[in-house]
Amino acid sequence: MAEFSAVGMNFDRYTNSKFTESLYSKYFVWDAYINATTAIAAYDGDVLCGVIMAKFDNELMIDQKVVDKVHASSLQYMMGLVFDQGIITYDQVNQAMLKELKAKTNLDGEVLLFAVNPDIKNKGIGTKLLNELERKYSGKRVYLFSDSNCSYQFYQHRGFHQNNAIRIPEPGRVDGSKLTCFLFDKQL
Template sequence: MEKLTIRSIDKKDLDTASKFAAQGMNYSSYTENPIALYLYRQYALSAMLMKSTVTLGAYLDGKFVGFIFARFDGEKKVPVSWGRRLFVNMVEKMIGLTGYQGAIGAYDQANQKMYHEFASNHPEGEITYFAVDPALKGKRIGSRLLEEIKKRYKDKRVYLYTDSNCNYQFYLKKGFQIFGRQPIDLGEGEPMTCYLLSTTL
C-alpha cells in the first residue's frame, strides 16, 4: 500500500515543483519558447517562495509528488538564498524590457483590484502556490496537502488567486467561494478570467 507523507519540502525538489506548476497552470499557453518557459516557471516559483511562511511537500513512498506554499500573518518567511532573490530581481527587469510586461501587468492589476475589495474581510493567510504531479490525478494528493494546511491553521481566513487556465473548480469543491472575478485580455487567444477565492479553514 502506498504511503503519502507531507512534510517540509526538500530544496532539491524545487525544480520539479516548478515543472508541476508549469503544467498544472498551463504556462505553455503563454509562450512556446522553451527558454522563456523555463525562466518563467523558475521565476514564478522563486517569487512565491520568497513571500511564503510555510512550504510543504507531498512524498508518495518517498517520491516527491506535489507541494503547497502559503503565507500566514505573524510567521517568519521561509529562508531563500541570495542567488534565488537575485534571479527574481533580474527576471523582473528582463520582463520590463520584453512584450510580456503588458500581460503580466494586466494580470497583477486584476488581482490587486480584487484584493482591494476583499481586504475588509481581514484575511489571515494566503495560499501562494499549489500544484501536484499531473500524472497522478485521482490519488487525492492535492486534497491531502490542503487538509494538512487546514489542520495546522484551523479557523483562519485565507484567500488565493487563480484563473480560468487552471483547475479552479478543485477549490470550489473544497469549500472555497468566489469572492471576485476580473476578465482580462492578454492580447492572444481567448480572454482569461482571474479569480480571488476565499474560505475559512
C-alpha cells in the same frame, strides 16, 4: 516543482517559447518561495508529488538566503523583458480584487503556490496537501488567486468562496482570447 506549475497552470498558453515558459514557471516558484512562511510537500518515496506554499501574517519567512532573493529578482527582471503588458494587467486586476476583499474581510494569509505533479493527478495529493494546511492553520482565513487556465474548480469543490471574477485579454495571446481571473477565500 516549476514543471508542475507550468503544466497545471497552462503557462504554454502565454508564450510559444519553451525558454520563456520555463523562465515564467521558475519565477513563479521562486517568488512563492521567497515570500512563504510555510511550505508543505507530499512525497512518494523520493518522488515529489506536490507542494503548497503560503504566507501567513505575523509569521517568520522560511529560511531563505539573500541569493534566493537575488535569483527571484533576476528571474522577474528577465520576465519583464520577454512578456507583454498582459502580465501587468493580470497582476493589476488581481490586486484590485484583493483590495475590495480586504475592505470587507479580515485575511490572515495567502496561498502563494499550489502545485501537484500532473503525472499523478486524481490521486488525492492536492486534497491531502490542503487538509494538512487546514489542520496546521485551523481558523485562519486565507485567499488565493486563480484563473480560467488553472484548476480553479478544485477550490470551488473544497469550500473556497469565489469573491470575484474578472475577464481580461489573455496575456501573451494576440488572437483575442479572454481569461477569467478569480479571487477565492476560505476560513481553514
